[in-house]
Amino acid sequence: MSEGAMMALTIPETRGWMSERQLVERVVAGDPVAQREMYDSHVDRVYRLTYRLAGDEELARDFTQLTFIRAFERIRDFRHESSLATWLHTIGVSISLNGLRKVKTARTREAPIEAASAIGSMDRHAEPDLKVRLRNAIDSLSEKYRTVFLMHDVEGFTHEEIGAALGIPAGTSKTRLFQGRAKLREALADFRGEWVS
């Protein structure tokens, strides 16, 4: 064991200095401290992403837990071809999307898009309705557009990260985002006048 790795294990302040490669090596070796370090470093973003996709706390927890369970099972297969974060997000997105397909989550909301009354008012009190309309519009997007939109525009992933997570080229991610945004603009066309003014 190198001196740096020994210091990382015994001196709490040095844990943050542990490089990703060293961290993975320690996780593979079964070091519980390293495993918790890996979990603590990435759980927030994984949980936020699964929550965005699932919209349900219990589902998000399950998906997040399954993500790390699978990651620890497969950590020996991690080849550092991408960052550890990207690898974890790939697992998380796959588990979330597969899980959502299996579980029939009710996506009906109070205000379907077509039932929107004439919204031409410039009244800012209409904003709560915008939230509902936007929620319905995002819920109504097909999986491929919704996933890219949430990952890029809401969670801030780059197209390269999205491409790696979904197994698509970055260009396809850009195209799907383009399409998804267009559909949302179309769904919220009633608010166009208010926004543009």
Place this chain on the structure above:
Amino acid sequence: MTEDERIDEMIRNAAQDYNRAPAVPRDEMWTAIQAARTGATPKLHVIAGNAAAPRTADRGRSFFAPRYVWLGAAAAVLLVATGIGIGRLTMPVQQAAINTGNNLQASDSNSSVTPQRVADDNPGPGTYDPPPPSVAQTPAGEIDVEPETSRGGIGRVLRGAAPSGASRVASSRLPSRRNAAGIRGSVDEAPGNDTYQVATIRHLADAEALLTSFSLEKRDQKMDAQLAGWAKGLLSNTRLLLDSPAGEDARRARLLEDLELVLAQIVQLSPAAAASERELIQGSIQNGQVMTRLRTAIPAGPTRGL
């Protein structure tokens, strides 16, 4: 900043509240993860793995089963039509009638794309992935490009033969041909591969021609309208191919998916669209290397007349 970009920014800001996560239950989740890894039963509130499908999914599966029957019928018609076309073009008329019948018999006996076989093509309980409701049911809230007509030969035959509603089913994406791990198999393993191969190659050649025409600098509104109509038909055929055994090959499926997106953009392009919108589509074609991949997928030699 264009108007659309301003609106996109407003939507982006408003969407920050969409499914915003509460505080992360770090310790509780870590405990559950450790319990699972040590063999204790994890406290999963909802089964979202390889567990048996809940009853609602069973009802959903039976609900979707008739759609697979229509998809199988549509795919069978595709197989028949393409076989007839190949036979008539490559043999004398008198021989074509006899030989086509023989070829179709052989194809049917090997093909798994029959209504009954498709309905039974079930990877088993616990591994079945029903499509999400918003896709299969195509509710009124679904916003998608659903062309009503198709100029392509593949789509015309299907719509002429299939019952009403089948075209919308056929043009929707269904994961019926994925295995339990969601991994597509090789198209070489699919029965009737040659027929789908021919249909796919012809379709890709047509798509290449469309994209080449779209790339021409000198275009007018009339030409744009014609291109949009042409793209509409190709878009419908692309979706049909994706749902057929032709879409089982991973690389080909990826190409068809990227092509689907580009065609959808062309269809949505209004005649009065600004040059920047066309440039965006050109960018999509270039970024995804769609033309290069199309040309690679099309074998050398004449493809017309297939």
